Amino acid sequence: xxxxxxxxxxxxxxxxxxxxxxxxxxxxxxxxxxxxxxxxxxxxxxxxxxxxxxxxxxxxxxxxxxxxxxxxxxxxxxxxxxxxxxxxxxxxxxxxxxxxxxxxxxxxxxxxxx
Amino acid sequence: xxxxxxxxxxxxxxxxxxxxxxxxxxxxxxxxxxxxxxxxxxxxxxxxxxxxxxxxxxxxxxxxxxxxxxxxxxxxxxxxxxxxxxxxxxxxxxxxxxxxxxxxxxxxxxxxx
Numbered sequence: 001x002x003x004x005x006x007x008x009x010x011x012x013x014x015x016x017x018x019x020x021x022x023x024x025x026x027x028x029x030x031x032x033x034x035x036x037x038x039x040x041x042x043x044x045x046x047x048x049x050x051x052x053x054x055x056x057x058x059x060x061x062x063x064x065x066x067x068x069x070x071x072x073x074x075x076x077x078x079x080x081x082x083x084x085x086x087x088x089x090x091x092x093x094x095x096x097x098x099x100x101x102x103x104x105x106x107x108x109x110x111x112x113x114x
Numbered sequence: 115x116x117x118x119x120x121x122x123x124x125x126x127x128x129x130x131x132x133x134x135x136x137x138x139x140x141x142x143x144x145x146x147x148x149x150x151x152x153x154x155x156x157x158x159x160x161x162x163x164x165x166x167x168x169x170x171x172x173x174x175x176x177x178x179x180x181x182x183x184x185x186x187x188x189x190x191x192x193x194x195x196x197x198x199x200x201x202x203x204x205x206x207x208x209x210x211x212x213x214x215x216x217x218x219x220x221x222x223x224x225x226x227x
Contacts (some may be wrong), residue, residue, distance in 0.1 A: 034215050043120070043206055043218035044157075051212075090156065092216075100145055100210050106156045 002027040002093050006105035014113050019063075019078040021108050023091035026072060033074040034092040034102065035065055044090065050074065051096070061085070086112045116141045116209055120219030127197055127226050134193045135222045137207035142187035144210070148180070151204040151221070160205075163190050197226045 007022040025031055032051045036044040048059025055067040065076045074091060091105040119138045127133050137146065145164055149157040160180055161169040169182040184190045194201050207219045 036216075036218075041221075041223070043118075043220040044208075044216075046115075046215040046217070049215045101147070101159065101162065102216060104157045 002031065002095060002103045004091050004093050004103055004105035006089075006091050006108050008108055009106065010109045010111060012111040012113065013081045015083055016080050019076070019081045019085065019110065021076040021089050021091075021110065023065075023074045023076065023105060024072055025074060025091070025093040027093055027095060030096045032094045032096055033065075033067060034094070035059065035063070035074070035076050036090045036092065036104075037061075038088040038090065038107075040087075047076070047089075081110075081112050083112050083114065086110055115215075116143060116211055116217050118207060118209065118217060118219040120207055120222060122222055123220060124223040125225070127224065129198050129226055131197055132193055132195045133197065133224060134191050135205055135207070136191050137189070137219050139188045139209055144187070146184065146190045147208040147210070147216070148182060148190075148192045149206040149208060151206060153203075157206065160192070194224065197224075199226045202226045 003026045005024045034049045035047040037047050038044045047063050048057045050057045050067045058064045063078045065074050088107050088109050090107045092102045094102040117140045121136045148160040151157050159172045160175045161171045163169040163182050163184040165184050165187050181193045202225050205222045208216050
């Protein structure tokens, strides 16, 4: 079984401030982890993913995330928020073996203030 | 990564009618997923569709309500049957591409009146 918890349904930051979106997972086997972004009236776009190897993963648009096994976390960060980062962000987990079906978190809405 | 063309992008339908949503992928893929995303909510998996076999439905979703076709490795349809206002939602198709994660269509925004 696997699950994802995203802490905070809404996160509000000022433009230029650090972005931190939290994601904790549970998985009975080593996980594959994903962050997706969804802009209004659009589908989901992959920001970054962790499968194996380096635990610090860099993605598109300046985002990165670090897989911390001991904390079962995969938090998403960006050093400096832009207005264009305002969107819904989803964390997802998939087992590294067996089922290919991912489990998505409830999503975090990022609000960026000028 | 694959590109998915999903149609229609939006529709307003009368209750009791049916709507068929199409997803065309620009490359062959084994597994396709269909999701429902209700306003302000996360994604709920409806079913998994593999070519050449019947779709596998998640708990709470039945074939009579959401029939799925998967005639080949690049195409799938989801029909929302006998619609009610509770079916108003965004419907998304997705494919599994290990090297690129899961790729999504742009979604179908359905409103049932």
